[in-house]
Amino acid sequence: MADTVTHAVQTPDIEQPWAELGLKADEYQRIREILGRRPTSCELAMYSVMWSEHCSYKSSKVHLAKFGALDKNTPRGPLLAGIGEQAGVVDVGNGLAVTFKIESHNHPSYVEPYQGAATGVGGIVRDILAMGARPIGVMDALRFGPLNAPDTARVMPGIVAGVGGYGNCLGLPNIGGEVVFDASYYGNPLVNALCVGVLKHEDLHLAFATGTGNKVVLYGAATGGDGIGGASILASETFEADGPAKRPAVQVGDPFMEKLLIECTLELFAAGVIVGIQDLGAAGISCATSELASSGEGGMHVDLDLVPLRDPTLAPEEILMSESQERMMAVVEPQHVERFEQICAKWDVLATVIGEVTDGDRLIIDWHGENVVDVDPATVAHEGPVYHRPLARPSWIDELNANSANALPRATEPDDLAATFLKVVTSPNQADKSWVTDQYDRYVRGNSVLAQPEDSGMLRLDEESGLGIALATDCNARFTLLNPYLGAQLALCEAYRNVACSGAVPVAITDCLNFGSPEDPDVMWQFSEAILGLVDGCTALGTPVTGGNVSFYNQTGGANILPTPVVGMLGVIDDVADRIGSGFVAVGDLVLLVGTTGEDLSGTAWADVMHGHLGGMPPVPDFDLERRLAQVLLASSQRHLLSSAHDLADGGLAQALVESCLRHDTSVALDLPEGDACVALFSETPGRVLVSLPGTALSAFRELCAQHGLPVTRLGEVTDTGYLEIHGRFALSLAEVRAYWESPIPTAMRH
């Protein structure tokens, strides 16, 4: 029999498996205090999962609160929804709003790469849908172990196929992201999926349950035994011989069902039959009921027997915990239930009324006619433990910072320089990523104006006016290891600059904070520094944080990953016809470098590829410079001055030159600025952009840069010689560069 509330009152001393469920002794004690009795096994299941790191942010909460203190205004006006909602919402004009969010699915993707990555995409898409928005695009920021390490050949194809398989089948264009290789991710790849959606202002929907008598409707896929690892422990406590078998910990996705869910939900919104809505992700029904109930007025009464099941042997604890994919929960006024069901039937989507909003303040859940849950939902959803984890500046950081890459030997002779150039730009992290991106549909929906390998992805929102958005995700985690405060700011600046290069105005960010164990004071220091860096950086740039996700416990063999705070920047462009691409387009165009190059070799691709070195201090970002640069790029885009603009980041000028040439099969001849050639080519000083433009636009562009106090260096011109020629140094055949640049990933994946 089920462990009912009555039974719990009668048997206060029964031993409960709180430790196996990941609760600490004091947390279990706190639950008993909240309830004034021991929890039932269903309640214990709910608290344990909702109070987990993943759901409660208990280690990160005190730090994340700093994001909330940021100004809520973007360059395009106030945020319509921010942190705390399922995704942030930005006003983009024309009565339209955009919602976007990035989320991690790291650990499942190591265990089962295809399904882990696929359900990562599915989860973030439902978050966007639940805001009342039509999802219109996805991006993915991926991190793997070394390209040529054996397990990468298992993990990488699976993850890429999973991201593609799910997103392609939903009809969402994948317009960009990142692929980075580093040994620290070998046993812990990172899969960060971003989704963006568009809605009219009046269609914004937030997650709350209100209105006594309103119905709670569960719709979408039936509930099965996916992803309930922990709850099986409880089930085996209550059920003996006939109990369910051990459950898989990784969920399985069905993108076809999700596609139906999207179209069905959008039609439900349009019909005006939804009062409140939430997607079911981590912690399934536990999360949806407790969050909906606690953020509305009144309580909620749910009959768990009504939940449609794929597996009839599931115990109530498991139904509450199941992370079966492609499910949503809506609150619906009684007179609209019939219409709700009709729309679901049109899309062949199962919809079931499982409960209603009550006038109390309790969340009550029944099983076989008896109460198995009777809680204050806020204590489950929002009043979990908050930890002030110890943090300490790592003892090793001073030594690391003292070991500058500026002291490493550099090539000076032309032949050495040419060899270095080729080696850096064709190394796995700098090489062509089209083996990955060619597995993603970038065309569907017909609004993809820019997609990978461009600096940012760009989507048209409005065919009449040309209003559109740009998105970029970035993080150079090598910089973040050297200095997490500056590293996070450099990620922010790079994403900002990438969006600006496309001609859009950067407006707001979402972030995915991937770190090691929060129980390690070094990691907590990295985490808190990264947040401070983002807070200060976002203040300086005027781009608020709209939301995001924290992923802790990312470790390979006990060693923490490089701290990886991925920043996703959203930009707005009034007319996508003004966009600027990253590649050279016209022979005879002049090639210019905007910005100043410093001796910034620490943490660079050059230091990594040529010396296997990671030490020193990262460059220092200049937010005022980044803002002026963005203003120049915006004006240049509106005045159509530039043929191309490409951000300088990892690999420095060398990488930007190669990518700008190979994009449209052009070539280039140039003079390097005075000084050390290695610095000119490989330094990664931020705040720099490589542009090309027709000679007729030169004086206007120079004047614009001068007005904004930006230095411009004329490097050379776009040619059709087939060579990347650096006068007085070397000339490399671009056909040869292309062959080396395209081959690393396909070669490694062929085995």
Added chain:
Amino acid sequence: MTARIGVVTFPGSLDDADALRAVKLSGAEPVPLWHASDDLAGVDAVVLPGGFSYGDYLRCGAIARFSPVMDEVIRRAGQGLPVLGICNGFQVLCEAHLLPGALIRNDRRTFVCRDQLLRVETRDTVWTCDFEDGQEIVIALKNGEGNYQADAETVARLEGENRVVFRYLDVNPNGSLHDIAGITNERGNVVGLMPHPEHNVELLTGASIDGLGFFSSVQRFLAALV
């Protein structure tokens, strides 16, 4: 008179909105059609769009072929109604036996998305009469199961009867026999191809505007009927 071109939405269709936009940009009137209805709303031509109809469970296009709308499409195609099947639509046409052969998993075993160079092998179809024979066009290609296969006799007949409409140039992206990208029926009113002409109708979003030729062709054909 403006031609009315219908685009069918199956559960899991993805490029239906794109096809409707392409029809509109080409100057015809787009008409959305629904899989569960056998009413073709009096359209002059039908497009079966790309996507993963019914999740592509069982086999690509195998379930969509039995939807109510397809009964009518099959009947009317037999009477000469112009029908264009794009990607998943091509798979549906093969499953419906309006076109011979089948599309199986790509030889490279992965989904592939690229700007694909094609040669128009014949302008003797309803959907290609506005191209030149041998014209080279760039059309977006994106599929996981676009590898065209048929028995030797069928392929010989397609080649012999000039019914290979499009052939891949430069790269065969999926392992298709004879680099076949698209074919037609004996009458030339039903055409299926894996690449997506609806994605090549605006320079802002596509690598070419060669896709417009498909829709101008059918309108030219329809205008000549009047």
